[in-house]
Amino acid sequence: MxxxxxxxxxxxxxxxxxxxxxxxxxxxxxxxxxxxxxxxxxxxxxxxxxxxxxxxxxxxxxxxxxxxxxxxxxxxxxxxxxxxxxxxxxxxxxxxxxxxxxxxDKKLSLDQIVAYVEMCSQYAKLTNYFADRGISPDIIKKYKLGYDVENNTVILPIVQEGQIVSYVRRNLDENKTRYEFPKGHKAIPFNLDILKDDLQTNVFITEGIFDALTIEAAIGQPAIALNGCENQKEFLQVLNQIKPKGKKFYILFDNDEAGCKAAKQLFDKMKNQYEVAICKWEGAPYKDINEFWQNSQSEVINFLLWQLKAAFYPYALINFAAQYVDFIKSEKFKAISTGFKQLDDVLNGGFVAGNLYVFGAKPSVGKTTFLLQLIDNFLQQGYECVFLSAEMPKEEILTRIFCREYGLKKANVKVPAFDFYKKLRTQTATEEEMQEFMFVMQDYIKRYAFKLHILEGQSLDEVYYVLDHLQKPILFVDYLQLLQPAKPCQSDKQRVDLIMQELFEIKNKFLIPVVAISSLNRESYSDDNNKDDIKAFKESGSIEYGTAAAFLMKREDNKPIHDDYKGNGYTINFKCVKNRYGSTGDDITMRFWGGIYLFEEIEDDNTL
The missing domain is CATH 3.90.580.10 (Zinc finger, CHC2-type domain)
Structure with a gap:
């Protein structure tokens, strides 16, 4: 028996x-x-x-x-x-x-399924699991939810045409598979009878049964559960057989990447025949609606009522109002100082979240040095900097950073420390110099051990992973023309366009500033200042239209200025050729000291 x-x-x-x-x-x-x-x-x-x-x-x-x-x-x-x-x-x-x-038994018969559900429903009161998940006694009774005492599982019956046809077992023991179906039976959506109920005009579609029960508990509207976001086929078959009229469908899958992806798939399959919308999760830090319900029932009620009102108008102003208020009150709205006063003045305060800034550089103007110095300025303000180097290995980047730090520590001493990079390469530094250098390096690492992140490569794939784990990141790219897009391309221009699209996605997804170096078209390597405009950027289409600000970096003359303590210096002009938040044509003059990898602002050539 x-x-x-x-x-x-x-x-x-x-x-x-x-x-x-x-x-x-x-x-x-x-x-x-x-x-x-x-x-x-x-x-x-x-x-x-x-x-x-x-x-x-x-x-x-x-x-x-x-x-x-x-x-x-x-x-x-x-x-x-x-x-x-x-x-x-x-x-x-x-x-x-x-x-x-x-x-x-290979497969349970329908009679066995019904008998099992009826038996377990009598023991629902023997577990606190339903109460812990916010499911009321009335809903337990309505859906004949039960408890299998022998196996320590809760039973969620599935009814079609008013008859029990299957169930879902939720194992409460952690060492067992979480969800199971009757032997020989596949997953069946929960509450499909709603599709035939003419009085049910608003229909939520969830992944799990507890999510569907939560919606009913919160706003009194029965909901459909697919029993997994991947189980769309049977639901769509029944839906297209019934072809219900006068219903609006609200897809409310889990608040994770898989849920968002599956919601979009189901939406695309339904949108041509039915009124359907995807519920937005913005501002709700929970994995699903039932977890939300367990933490704040009043907020869930407001959340669901808002979905009924606004889900079909995802781009309406009202949907952005609350987020905008939070944004302008947050640090992300504040312009971030670049550490260079003249540059901040041109940019109305500095870099702004969600914007892309490009510096076009001709050869031998210190483009990587400038980017590294920007990074150091932001690190000092407490930001986390992600540097994607498509050209130099991380060892070369670190050497430049530490040599600059070493040079600044020795700024008032006339010693060969400012050419220390060469000494490292030729291994001719004295033991004392090496000890000083190691001290400077260890101090820098201690300060920015988890603030500076350096990636090597020509793909943006790993950038997403790194940014996901940071709180206040800024992305730096050196440089655009060496990056390879995720999609295949057929020309240099198309490659840059695709890379720009990926950078747009990153800056919008993470709402951060993105700073990139771009090479210049060789046809623009002229000394004629009249040619210093946005067209000087190689493959300039996407750069011209997609950046918040663009600057051209140019050495003013080939004759260096020498300083005993800083080595040779060159005058570098930054011309603003694109500025979304201000005027263009502004010139910024800096001195690039190649000996210690340092940029300094100057008012004119007589300053130093």
């Missing part, structure tokens, strides 16, 4: 009054019996038995159940042992072999 058949036989043959009467002194009162409850310190008879329902309940401690439940609690045994003990009273025996055979 199946376990459910044995349980049914126990209840038919063992009267609950007779059984409990063996252990408690019962007093008849009308159609029920009363007794002192054995499960708590009861002074007045609060333990009641209803013979007509074969059910007991204590109004003092709240314990309730059938004859099996009483046997479990009174004899302090588990469900399996209680069933075995009671079965022996009526001449049935259960051994482990039989239990094993019961679990190895």
């Amino acid at each position: 199946q376990t459910q058949d044995i349980i049914k036989a126990i209840k038919n043959k063992i009267d609950i009054v007779d059984y409990i009467g063996r252990y408690l002194s019962l007093q008849k009162e009308g159609n029920s019996y009363k007794a002192i409850c054995p499960f708590h310190a009861d002074k007045n008879p609060s333990f009641s038995i209803k013979p007509s329902e074969q059910f007991f309940h204590c109004f003092g401690c709240g314990v309730s159940g059938d004859v099996i439940t009483f046997a479990m609690k009174y004899h302090n045994v588990d469900f399996k042992e209680a069933v075995k003990m009671l079965a022996e009273e009526i001449g049935l025996s259960i051994d482990d072999k039989q239990a094993e055979n019961n679990t190895q």
